[in-house]
Amino acid sequence: MTDEKRTEGGVPVPVPPAGATSGAPAEFPPASPAGRGMFGNQGTGDVSGFGGLLRQRQQIADSPRPYGGYFDEVRDALEEAYPAFGEAIEHVVVDRGELTLHIRPERIAEVCQVMRDDPALRFELLSSLSGVDYLGADERRLHVVYQLTSMTYRRRVRLEAAVSAEQPHLPSVTAVYPTADWQEREAYDMFGVIFDGHPALTRILMPDDWEGHPQRKDYPLGGVPVEYKGAEIPPPDKRRSYQ
Amino acid sequence: MTSSNYATERETTEGRVFTVTGGDWDDVVSGVDPINEGRIVVNMGPQHPSTHGVLRLILELEGETVREARSVIGYLHTGIEKNLEYRNWVQGSTFVTRMDYLAPIFNETAYSLAVEKLLGITDDVTERANTIRVLMMELNRISSHLVWIATTGMELGAISIMLYGFREREYILEIFELITGLRMNHAYVRPGGVAQDVPDDAIVKIREFLKVMPKRLKEYEDLLSGQPIWLERTKNVAVLDVTACVALGVTGPVLRSAGLAWDLRKTMPYCGYETYEFDVPTHPDGDVWGRYLVRMAEIRESLKLVEQALDRLKPGPVMVSDKKIAWPAQLAIGVDGMGNSLEHVAKIMGQSMESLIHHFKLVTEGFRVPPGQVYVGIESPRGELGVHAVSDGGTRPYRVHYREPSFVNLQALPAMAEGGLIADVIAGGASLDPVMGGCDR
Numbered sequence: 006m007t008d009e010k011r012t013e014g015g016v017p018v019p020v021p022p023a024g025a026t027s028g029a030p031a032e033f034p035p036a037s038p039a040g041r042g043m044f045g046n047q048g049t050g051d052v053s054g055f056g057g058l059l060r061q062r063q064q065i066a067d068s069p070r071p072y073g074g075y076f077d078e079v080r081d082a083l084e085e086a087y088p089a090f091g092e093a094i095e096h097v098v099v100d101r102g103e104l105t106l107h108i109r110p111e112r113i114a115e116v117c118q119v120m121r122d123d124p125a126l127r128f129e130l131l132s133s134l135s136g137v138d139y140l141g142a143d144e145r146r147l148h149v150v151y152q153l154t155s156m157t158y159r160r161r162v163r164l165e166a167a168v169s170a171e172q173p174h175l176p177s178v179t180a181v182y183p184t185a186d187w188q189e190r191e192a193y194d195m196f197g198v199i200f201d202g203h204p205a206l207t208r209i210l211m212p213d214d215w216e217g218h219p220q221r222k223d224y225p226l227g228g229v230p231v232e233y234k235g236a237e238i239p240p241p242d243k244r245r246s247y248q
Numbered sequence: 249m250t251s252s253n254y255a256t257e258r259e260t261t262e263g264r265v266f267t268v269t270g271g272d273w274d275d276v277v278s279g280v281d282p283i284n285e286g287r288i289v290v291n292m293g294p295q296h297p298s299t300h301g302v303l304r305l306i307l308e309l310e311g312e313t314v315r316e317a318r319s320v321i322g323y324l325h326t327g328i329e330k331n332l333e334y335r336n337w338v339q340g341s342t343f344v345t346r347m348d349y350l351a352p353i354f355n356e357t358a359y360s361l362a363v364e365k366l367l368g369i370t371d372d373v374t375e376r377a378n379t380i381r382v383l384m385m386e387l388n389r390i391s392s393h394l395v396w397i398a399t400t401g402m403e404l405g406a407i408s409i410m411l412y413g414f415r416e417r418e419y420i421l422e423i424f425e426l427i428t429g430l431r432m433n434h435a436y437v438r439p440g441g442v443a444q445d446v447p448d449d450a451i452v453k454i455r456e457f458l459k460v461m462p463k464r465l466k467e468y469e470d471l472l473s474g475q476p477i478w479l480e481r482t483k484n485v486a487v488l489d490v491t492a493c494v495a496l497g498v499t500g501p502v503l504r505s506a507g508l509a510w511d512l513r514k515t516m517p518y519c520g521y522e523t524y525e526f527d528v529p530t531h532p533d534g535d536v537w538g539r540y541l542v543r544m545a546e547i548r549e550s551l552k553l554v555e556q557a558l559d560r561l562k563p564g565p566v567m568v569s570d571k572k573i574a575w576p577a578q579l580a581i582g583v584d585g586m587g588n589s590l591e592h593v594a595k596i597m598g599q600s601m602e603s604l605i606h607h608f609k610l611v612t613e614g615f616r617v618p619p620g621q622v623y624v625g626i627e628s629p630r631g632e633l634g635v636h637a638v639s640d641g642g643t644r645p646y647r648v649h650y651r652e653p654s655f656v657n658l659q660a661l662p663a664m665a666e667g668g669l670i671a672d673v674i675a676g677g678a679s680l681d682p683v684m685g686g687c688d689r
Binding site: 101102105133135136137150152154156163182183184186188208210212214219226241242244 | 266321322325327329330331333334335365366368494495496497498499508510515516620621622623625632634636638640646647649651655656658659688689
């Protein structure tokens with residue numbers, strides 16, 4: 006969220022997002038190699054020179070305290086209720102009014118248990134569980150994201166655990182939140198994350214004999230070119246991209 | 249993983265081709281001895297009139313009693329989330345609207361709210377745009393609940409209500425057509441506002457609808473509420489209490505029918521819902537009957553909300569003022585469909601180089617969204633519809649995940665069905681109101 010607002014004759018004018026004003030390509034370099042280069046060109050098609058600029062994507066950095074809102078309370082309550090806090094929590098990030106706790110993958114089920122049961126936390130509902138593949142940006146590229154909701158305090162917190170594609174193991178949280186059952190199956194189906202302790206970790210959206218995990222960034226979108234009014238339109242992943 | 253006897257594979261010049269023949273049935277029933285155990289396995293769906301679309305249920309029966317129920321989904325999986333990653337942020341609207349096809353406005357609004365939060369322009373969305381969003385969402389909630397009452401009535405043997413439900417829904421679809429140009433799949437709510445302003449004749453039509461609908465609702469209740477068969481089929485059927493709902497992640501009317509007044513419009517408001525006056529209907533019993541009452545009451549609350557939204561529609565812009573984000577909202581119907589109005593084209597081609605550049609960049613390239621991730625949850629007709637959107641700083645979504653209430657709620661079906669009668673599986677499943685387009689995405 007941008008706090009400062011420009012005014013024009015007393016009327017607030019929205020601050021444009023970073024990158025929208027400069028017109029320069031990739032103020033923030035894309036996380037994946039697929040997003041690099043102009044017009045989908047992976048080689049030397051760039052004449053502006055900007056395409057050669059490579060900046061490492063920022064590593065996850067802890068936000069400074071106080072975080073504001075209820076975030077400090079949540080962190081302190083978890084620290085008090087969970088003895089292994091220092092070891093289990095990798096980072097605490099506050100961004101755009103949302104709190105993200107980065108958890109060591111092997112600790113995720115324990116943390117969820119505390120988050121659900123502690124009277125000062127009471128995150129009764131696991132709203133959503135899904136995966137994100139940060140290919141090329143993070144060695145532990147497969148992130149599993151848990152959106153917890155506290156119905157008692159009307160709060161939301163995000164937990165995030167990262168595993169590598171070679172060792173994609175993570176304890177299942179189905180014992181804490183039964184609703185994670187299908188959502189973990191979907192994350193397994195789409196990203197290949199293996200949730201240890203899940204009662205029946207099988208594919209859910211793709212056919213049982215499917216090969217590969219479609220939502221991974223190195224899994225192609227596929228598609229065939231189509232002819233429209235005499236011109237051949239390439240499939241979506243082969244079209245020019247302006248990343 | 250490997251090929252099996254019901255999906256043989258062969259290599260062709262186009263790549264590997266699977267021939268799916270089905271036929272896993274022998275495997276499914278091999279573990280059961282119907283004569284000695286008295287149990288049979290019944291396959292219901294994926295093509296079955298009572299399963300609300302392509303949902304497959306595998307039921308293990310003892311007489312008429314369901315001992316085990318398992319749902320199989322994925323028959324309508326279309327890879328929308330993956331496809332979004334190959335289109336720019338604005339184009340995403342046209343994809344997400346197709347997920348839950350009975351609640352397209354909710355899909356679009358959740359997506360737009362997430363993109364706006366990523367851009368940091370949530371507070372810049374104009375008052376009129378927010379009011380129109382509320383207006384459209386509540387109309388959509390009514391139409392979705394009408395389809396629910398229509399199909400559920402039909403599945404439980406009340407055919408007339410099906411005709412009436414679809415008749416009134418048609419009314420709302422006509423309103424949508426007037427406003428967005430399309431009956432379904434509108435792509436009307438866009439990041440930054442809505443695609444275009446509401447025309448005057450639509451307002452007239454909505455006012456007419458507000459007059460007609462309460463009488464029609466009364467008719468439905470006259471048809472169903474005192475009807476002995478309807479009561480028999482719904483009361484104390486497929487009970488799910490609050491604990492079970494929260495554990496299984498069930499939200500929306502099903503959770504409220506168990507007695508917990510959890511409605512994101514009240515508890516975590518968005519689009520200015522905190523300024524409207526409406527109640528959250530609940531029911532103590534947590535059965536199909538309660539879900540019917542809650543949904544009927546919700547239609548009435550939505551009518552209240554539509555009326556309030558109409559009253560506070562003040563003239564003003566429907567898109568954010570930032571031209572680097574705002575897709576041109578001056579649209580008109582041309583010979584080849586809807587496009588930019590002639591005035592807009594004349595302006596960008598003849599008068600303003602700057603406008604032309606913005607238009608060209610927006611349409612071909614799209615706007616950039618600063619890196620980060622957000623989660624936005626809204627109250628759809630089926631429960632919490634959540635969007636987890638991740639940006640890497642580019643012009644396309646890095647990842648968009650939909651927390652679909654149909655998908656999450658369907659997990660509760662075995663808990664409702666096991667131990668009950670097979671006929672109640674239909675009632676219980678229908679009371680969850682699953683839409684498979686949303687469930688499978």
